[in-house]
Amino acid sequence: ASGDHVPVLVIGTGYGGSVAALRLAQAGIDVHMIEMGMAWDTPGSDGKIFCSTLNPDQRSYWLRTKTKQPLNYFLGFPIDRNISRYTGILDAEDFAGITVYQGRGVGGGSLVNGGMAVTPKRENFSFVLPTVNPDEMYDTYYPRANAGLGVGVIDSAWFESASAYQYSRVGRKHAGRSGFPWGFVPNVYDWDYMEQEQAGTVTRSALAGEILYGNNYGKKSLQKTYIAQAKATGRVTISPLHRVASVAPAAGGGYTVSIDQLNTNGDTTNVKTVLADRVFFAAGSVGTSKLLVKLKATGVLPNLNDEIGKGWGDNGNVMCGRANHLWDPTGSLQSTIPCSGIDNWTAGGAFSEVAPLPVGIETFASFYLSITKNPNRAQFSWNAATGKVDLNWQTAWKQPGINMAKTIFDKINAKEGTIYRTDLFGVYKIWGDHLTYHPLGGAVLDKATDNYGRLVGYPGLYVIDGSLIPGNTSVNPFVTITALAERNIEKIIATDL
């Protein structure tokens, strides 16, 4: 409530925020979490909490009147549809040169993501986080994160028999025939549940097109792991549909946090002010960067250093599809949860997940999300004229990433005598180069903060999310975000509290 005084306030309920809340609560500290999105704990009129990708309704998008599907064309036709404006679960946030997809709600990105839980190869770690001791990470914090998240791998024998993973087996065949290493990718989905979905003995979720707008069953989102544990301590409270607008030093010490309460139309219905001894920024790379850039530029936190807003990258995300021959069908039933990838990172700078195209009919298409070593980095800046934070990424900056992904798919196409699909992102457009699912950076570790996420210039302010990571993790990012948060919060609890 307005006027409250809390020891710790956490902005955001994604990976970084959930780790901070759990570990602080276990150390005996009361934590209040503020989340701009909804709680996602109550079924709608259809009896389900989340809607599927096959039939998106108002629950799908954050404050849009039309869907903005990442794959927005099929057979050259646009497939977006009108929806009512609502505080839906997936935000397709538009900047000038890129659309950044993010989860909105208690659980952050874990509500909408593919669950792929990948630890970077140790030999790539110094590229990912150059100032962090790899021994600590690989001996302690990556194992702790994997355990906390409930990471598992598909049963390899079952994989061979499951019709829902035919697309993955075709991906393996094509990778192998071109000499690329292919391997299983761990996931937080409950693989036993998945096997029962395939057998038809439980209600389907991954096999019913559920993913981007939430999974009703099977996926171990943060709501079921870190946040459930945090709530069970009795020390953590969460305010959904509340958005932090400002964090300012308070006269008597601590910070005054100004919070807008939202309705499901996105309007502010109430403004609250809370005094917090310590504040953790865990609003995600974009959310944290936007807040810090604005607070520095408008003189609320003038002592933040000049690294604020810098070092932002797209994790090299690019997407593409390939048109297979008629003897290589990928299946009309496809699990939305990917389980495998092609690794050409060392030779070509690309790690490509074999992704589903779960449209319910045979498409003879193979679809891939690539993570590439694209070196381009962008910067957030305050635009006083519009009163908004801009990002200076340009669409053309995706080209190095496209070139890296082509080291895999040009070769596979040549070997198979196949071509790229040109009907998935527009009319005659091969590359999905307009978006990212993996925003990283903006308050980089050991630059905008010290080597543990303490914001330079303001004791008691911390960053603990994907904005600490300088633009790329070489694989999907959430395990690294979680492990880094585990490392930093352990140090902060031991020395600051």
Ligand code: FDA
């Ligand atoms: P995260 O974004 O999770 O959480 C931030 C939270 O803060 C959000 O809930 C947001 O609503 C809230 N917030 C923001 N501003 C606020 C404010 N001012 N006040 C209050 N609350 C505020 N990664 C991976 O490793 N494997 C995968 O398979 C995928 N797949 C994938 C698919 C899709 C569609 C998306 C969009 C993303 C992925 N990702 C992924 C990426 C992954 O989900 C992402 O990297 C993490 O969620 C980022 O974790 P953070 O803790 O940084 O923030």
